[in-house]
Amino acid sequence: MNEIVQQVTDVSAIGGFVALYIFMLAAFTGYEIIAKVPVILHTPLMSGSNFVHGIVLVGAMVAMGNAHNTLELVIGFIGVFLAAGNAVGGYVVTERMLEMFKSSKKPTDGEAGK
Amino acid sequence: MIELLIKVSYFAAAVLFILGLKRMSSPITARGGIVWAGVGMVLATLITFLTPDMGNYLLMTVAIALGGGVAWWTGKRVAMTDMPQMIALYNGMGGGAAAAIACVELLHQAGKPVMNTEVHILAVIGALIGTIAFSGSLIAFAKLQGWMRGVIRFGGQQFFNLGVFVLTVGIGVMIASSGDYSSTMLIAFFVLALVFGVLMTVPIGGADMPVVISLYNALTGLAVGFEGFVLGNPAMMIAGTVVGAAGTLLTQLMARAMNRPITNVLFSNFGGGGSGDGGEVTGSMKAIEAQDVAVMMAFADKVVIVPGYGMAVAQAQHKIWELGQILQNRGVTVKFAIHPVAGRMPGHMNVLLAEAGVPYDIIFDLDEINSEFATSDVSLVIGANDVVNPQARTNPESPIFGMPILDVDKSRNVVVIKRGQGKGFSGIENALFFEDNTRMLYGDGQKMAAELIAQVKELG
Numbered sequence: 001m002n003e004i005v006q007q008v009t010d011v012s013a014i015g016g017f018v019a020l021y022i023f024m025l026a027a028f029t030g031y032e033i034i035a036k037v038p039v040i041l042h043t044p045l046m047s048g049s050n051f052v053h054g055i056v057l058v059g060a061m062v063a064m065g066n067a068h069n070t071l072e073l074v075i076g077f078i079g080v081f082l083a084a085g086n087a088v089g090g091y092v093v094t095e096r097m098l099e100m101f102k103s104s105k106k107p108t109d110g111e112a113g114k
Numbered sequence: 115m116i117e118l119l120i121k122v123s124y125f126a127a128a129v130l131f132i133l134g135l136k137r138m139s140s141p142i143t144a145r146g147g148i149v150w151a152g153v154g155m156v157l158a159t160l161i162t163f164l165t166p167d168m169g170n171y172l173l174m175t176v177a178i179a180l181g182g183g184v185a186w187w188t189g190k191r192v193a194m195t196d197m198p199q200m201i202a203l204y205n206g207m208g209g210g211a212a213a214a215i216a217c218v219e220l221l222h223q224a225g226k227p228v229m230n231t232e233v234h235i236l237a238v239i240g241a242l243i244g245t246i247a248f249s250g251s252l253i254a255f256a257k258l259q260g261w262m263r264g265v266i267r268f269g270g271q272q273f274f275n276l277g278v279f280v281l282t283v284g285i286g287v288m289i290a291s292s293g294d295y296s297s298t299m300l301i302a303f304f305v306l307a308l309v310f311g312v313l314m315t316v317p318i319g320g321a322d323m324p325v326v327i328s329l330y331n332a333l334t335g336l337a338v339g340f341e342g343f344v345l346g347n348p349a350m351m352i353a354g355t356v357v358g359a360a361g362t363l364l365t366q367l368m369a370r371a372m373n374r375p376i377t378n379v380l381f382s383n384f385g386g387g388g389s390g391d392g393g394e395v396t397g398s399m400k401a402i403e404a405q406d407v408a409v410m411m412a413f414a415d416k417v418v419i420v421p422g423y424g425m426a427v428a429q430a431q432h433k434i435w436e437l438g439q440i441l442q443n444r445g446v447t448v449k450f451a452i453h454p455v456a457g458r459m460p461g462h463m464n465v466l467l468a469e470a471g472v473p474y475d476i477i478f479d480l481d482e483i484n485s486e487f488a489t490s491d492v493s494l495v496i497g498a499n500d501v502v503n504p505q506a507r508t509n510p511e512s513p514i515f516g517m518p519i520l521d522v523d524k525s526r527n528v529v530v531i532k533r534g535q536g537k538g539f540s541g542i543e544n545a546l547f548f549e550d551n552t553r554m555l556y557g558d559g560q561k562m563a564a565e566l567i568a569q570v571k572e573l574g
Contacts, residue, residue, distance in 0.1 A: 030359030065168030079214025092189030
C-alpha cells in the first residue's frame with residue numbers, strides 16, 4: 001500500500017497536465033526521428049525501436065520488487081523475464097543487422113573503384 | 115541522494131534512447147546508434163536495483179539472467195532470413211511485460227477505493243494494449259516461423275471479434291471505474307484480451323505480417339509508455355511514447371508501400387480465395403533449361419535481377435551474387451531491383467544482399483529501376499512473386515490491384531526461377547508466369563544459381 005501511495009504521489013508530482021505535455025512532445029519526437037529514414041534502414045530501425053521499448057524492464061523490476069504475495073511475485077517474475085528478453089534480444093538482432101551494414105561498405109567502395 | 119541519482123540516470127537514459135534512434139536513421143551512424151541506446155538501457159537497469167524499499171533481488175536477477183540469456187542465445191543464432199519473426203517474438207515479450215506490470219499494479223489495488231482515477235485508467239489501457247500485442251505477436255511469430263500455416267477464418271468472424279473486443283473493453287471499464295473488482299474479473303479481462311490478440315491475428319495472411327508486426331511494435335511502445343505513467347517512471351514514459359509514435363508512422367509507411375490501408379490489412383480477407391482471385395489468367399507456363407538461360411544472360415547487355423524472399427529462403431543470395439560478378443566480368447551490366455516490400459519487411463532484402471556482399475550502388479528501388487526494364491535484355495526473377503505480378507496494374511478484380519509493382523514484364527526476356535508451379539505466399543495466380551516473353555526455370559534457387567554459374571563459365 002505504501003508503495004502505491006508513493007507511486008501515486010510520484011505521478012501527481014509530475015502532474016496530469018505535465019504528463020500530457022511529455023506525452024505530446026515524445027510523440028512528436030518519435031514521429032520526427034523516423035520521418036527521414038531511408039527504406040533500407042526500416043527493418044533495423046523497427047528492430048531498434050523494439051529494443052528501446054525494452055525499457056519496460058525497469059518497470060517490471062519495480063513491480064516485482066514491490067510484490068506483496070506469491071501471485072504478484074510470480075507475475076512480476078514473468079514480467080521481468082519477458083522484459084529482459086525484449087531488451088537483450090532486441091539489442092542482439094539490431095546490432096547484428098547494423099554490423100552487416102558497416103562491413104558491406106568496403107566491397108561497395110572496392111566495386112566503385114573499378 | 116539516491117533518489118536524485120536515479121532520476122538523473124533515467125533522464126540520461128531517455129536522452130540516450132532518443133539520440134540512439136536518431137543515429138539509427140542514417141546508415142553511417144546507425145551502428146553507433148544502437149550502442150548509445152544500449153548504454154542507456156544498461157544504465158537504467160543497473161540504477162533500478164538501487165530503488166528504495168524493493169525486495170526479491172535474488173529472484174529478480176535470476177529472471178533477468180534467464181530472459182536475457184534465452185534471448186541472447188536465440189538472437190545470436192537466428193538466420194538473417196528469420197529476423198522478422200524474432201523481432202515479433204521479442205516485441206511480444208515486451209508487450210507481455212507491460213501487461214504483467216499492469217496486472218501487479220491492479221492486483222495491489224483490487225478491492226480498495228481508487229485513489230487516482232487517471233492512473234487507474236492508464237493502467238487498464240496499457241494492460242489491454244500490451245496483452246493484445248503479446249498474444250498477437252506470438253501468433254505472428256508462429257506464422258512466419260512456419261509453425262502455423264494458412265489463415266483461420268469463419269463466418270461472422272468480424273462480428274465475433276468485435277463482440278470479444280467490446281466484452282473485454284466492458285470489463286476493462288468496470289475495473290478502471292472503481293476499485294471494487296475481484297481477481298476473477300482481472301483474470302477474465304486478461305484472458306479475453308489474450309484471446310482477442312489471437313483472433314485479430316489469425317485471419318491475416320503471411321504477406322501482410324510485416325505491417326502487423328510493425329503495428330504491434332507501436333502498440334507495445336504505447337503500452338510501455340502508459341505503464342510508465344502509472345509507475346511515474348519518465349524513462350518508460352518517453353521511450354515508450356517515442357516508440358509508439360515512430361512505430362505508428364513506420365506502420366503507415368509500410369502499408370503505403372504495399373498500397374494496402376491498415377484497415378484493409380486488419381479487417382479484409384487478403385488472399386482468401388473466393389471472388390477476389392481474379393482467376394481468369396490464360397495461357398501456359400513455358401519451361402526453360404539452365405543452359406539456355408546461361409546463354410541468354412551471358413550475351414546480354416543488361417541483366418536485372420529481381421530477388422524476393424524465396425531467394426533468401428533458398429539461401430541463394432551468395433550464389434546469385436557470384437553469378438552477377440561473373441556476368442559483370444563478361445561486360446554485362448548487372449543491376450538488382452528491390453521492391454519496397456521484398457523480403458518480409460521494407461529493407462529486409464537490402465540486409466540480405468548486404469550479407470552476401472552485393473555493393474549498394476547496383477541495388478535500385480522501384481522508382482529508380484522501373485523505367486529501365488524496357489531496355490533490359492533479361493530480367494531474372496528469383497523467389498519473388500506478387501511484387502512482379504502485372505495483374506496489380508491490369509486487373510481491377512485482383513486483390514493486389516493498385517499495389518506498385520516492378521514492371522518486369524516489360525523487359526525483353528523474363529526468366530523466373532521457381533520451385534514448382536504452385537501459387538505464391540499470398541495464393542494469387544501470377545499473370546507474369548503466363549506471358550509470352552516469360553520462361554520458367556524450375557528448381558531450387560540455390561541449385562539453379564549454381565547451375566547457371568557453371569553454364570556461364572563453360573561459355574568461356
